[in-house]
Amino acid sequence: MPSGSYDPDTVEPAWQDRWVDHGTYAYDAVDDPDLSFSIDTPPPTVSGDLHWGHVYGATLQDFVARFERMANGGVFFPFGYDDNGIASERLTEDELDIEHADFERHEFQRKCREVCADYEADFTEKMQSLGVSIDWGHTYQTIEPRVQRISQRSFIDLYEQGREYRRRAPTIWCPDCATAISQVETEDDERGSHFHDIAFEVVGSDESFTISTTRPELLPACVSVFVHPEDEENQHLVGESARVPLFGQEVPTIADERVDMETGSGVVMCCTFGDQTDIEWYQAHDLPLRIAIDETGTMTEQAGDYAGMPSDEAGEAIVADLDETGALLDKRAITHTVNVHERCATPVEFLVTEQWYVEILDKKEEYLQAGREMDWYPEKMFTRYRHWIEGLEWDWCISRQRSSGIPFPVWYCDDCDEPVLADKADLPVDPLSDDPPVGSCPECGHEEFTPEDDVFDTWATSSLTPLINAGWAEGKDDPASDAMARPELYPMDMRPQGHDIISFWLFHTVVKCYEHTGEPPFDSVMINGMVLDENREKMSKSKGNIVAPDSVLAEYPVDAARYWAAGSSVGDDLPYKEKGIVAGERLLQKLWNASKLVDELAPAESVPDERPDLAALDEWLLARLDEEIERAAEHLEDRAFSKYRDSLRSFFWHTFCDDYLEIAKGRIRETDDPSARYTLRTAHERFLKLFAPVLAHVTEELWHEMYADADPVGATVEAGTDDATAADGGAAGIVDSVHTTDWPEPLGLDADIAAGERALEVVGALRKYKSERDLALNAGLGRVQVYGDVADYVDDIARAMHVDELELLEEAPAVETVVTGIDLDYSVVGPEFGGDVPDIEAAIEGGEYVLEDEGDDAVLLAGEFELTAEMFDVERERRYDGEGDLLETDGAVVIVG
């Protein structure tokens, strides 16, 4: 039985250990998809820190997992570590103070895995200490061989489907990371720079014009000059040729509305490539390529005298030479927006390189439709997905020039460049160390091959998590088969996702899985917001406003933090609030203390197995609880965590503890009442189950203290006995858990809810009477008369309010009632009388009305209008001249004294 005060420091870790040790949340395979609920958890990047985003996201997922487990059955709640991307590569470099380029790929990957292994173990421990009901028997790393095989298999399948191509094309390139990156990995940043005004000659004339550029080193790459079609001043240049200073190439002048007339002279040079507009122009006007800067940031032969110089030095040299020849007209400082790599803040280059792409632009409508077929929580987040797809301009570049990652399973013929893909049976492969599957090129018969040394974009793999979880193409018998080992899991029932990465992670996952299976990978998507600081600002290192979860959880129970996390509407950002966590802690204590009282008043052996005849109030409480059970389930199904939490807390705290428990306490102590005992214990066990999804630890402990056969951990620890011995109370090592019990079914009692409410109104009126007179709540009241239908509650009311003599009046007390006004029911009156409503209101206001008959036959004549009974209520004030004080409630009249 629960005793003393709740000790989460002992109880929470003990249950976390036991849940993991006994596989409480292990997924048991079932054939019927309806009996399982699968969650496709996005694997977090392995980087060491556990931040609030992890805590918040994982906790919300856990609310769903725990509820679905109770309500439906088997829940598949896996966990993954994303350790094959640039983030883990950088982590390894920083941790060991090395550069990936200094090592052979396998060597670096080995180091990478060693570093990540420590972080993963640390992360596992932290996730387990959050009490999240993950099945730790189903975890994966995105670098592990099984995942590598699936990822390479995905590449081969999409290639065979004609969804992938290799092309020499403009690519976004990070010079610092020395790799291609995708559009989504860039962001805009304001940077200081210089505008150089440079004179260009018009070929065959004496005229010249000025262009302004921040990138003089791109002059050798200049392929054309652009003028806005509405730029009258410069319109005469269109159709002419211009000569680029220093380099001498003649380039056409073309009109295009993408020119920003406000910047510089209005005439712009187009190079290979200065920015994204240059690429658009290159494509739109079929311009030639002049590649002046290579992948290492060095000037090419195209740059003539400047070849071999780093591009920034070349820029300075070119400016000096322009100045010398008189072509440099002006140089001035400006700030402008540049595209930078989000991970290292280096301005990106736009290079022409050979990369692999997944074709997506041709199927935008299908991916949009796939998104429409999923249920979005909240619905509005679908808009973000839609806008992202509608704005897509590039196919998906999946090549990365990194060491750590999953290799492309491809070799190229040295003679004809034909790609040769690995055999599906051989996966995973590394072309750098493995031989191609053929001895000679199937196209030309040549026998020498060059391995592809690029690796996949991290999203190319992390977009496969539904397939990884469902065991896609594991190919135990047939390596070419794409059958799933756990087909009942797919499509996954729910995908949780932060709203900031809908556009790439979720989108890419839909694309990949849709192409492999022909259907959307998820039935539903649950979007979570960001955790903000106490002032609703994003937590960031530079602002110094980060609150570490570790330090908070050292001070407060995990359940209290879970309570805080449940205080949000799905999709909304949630500010970190210490007060919110304190409120959770108070609820834990309230639940613990109430449980102690319930166990004292209604110990298990004192409660009848069969339901006894219930007192009216007991029946009322259980019927109200039925309503709460349904409400809680509806809210959880809608992922409306905050409503679920607040509604349940309020009903438990106020209705159960403040109202019912106080009354039942008195009744049991005075009359040894089996009805109240049964009700207390029944309701209490139900409350534990209703709270279980959010207050995972305290409900488990209490349920074991009071309802399960096995010993509770708290008692075990106090007794100093071995944990495992206590746990063996369950058969075959299986420990009962409140989390694997069924969600409570409504009892379906036929209670008069209104009568119960009326009785509590009387209690409320008497409390108020005492409070207003500064009386203690347990102060005695001599005589109270009640007029109203509360006959079944007289004893309960009298005992709770310490009334010596409570008399039920047969007739209304001698009160004089005065009509003080008319309350219109506008939902009826409005549609009926429309624009005449103000006249009716004026008539009532001015007292120009007549009230005829009573009750359902009442008629109100207001001015020239006749209103029937359902259109209004009559406001009355009672005046009581008799002995004692008159208290009024909606359904009863109470006289004290």
Next chain:
RNA sequence: GGGGCCGUGGUCUAGUGGUCAUGACGCUUCCCUUACAAGGAAGAGGUCGGUGGUUCAAAUCCGCCCGGCCCCA
């Protein structure tokens, strides 16, 4: 620059057409009542960002403005 979300007592928040606007925290007063004073009871506190419109009726729908945040350029 384009798109989206949001603005409700001091703070946070419920509330997508029906007239005394929900709750929590904080505040005031009272009560140590044998589960809990980290508790209980009662109260004070809001022209629902501003403005114009639609409607018999607007926190709610529409326009504009102000402020904040997010995504994208």
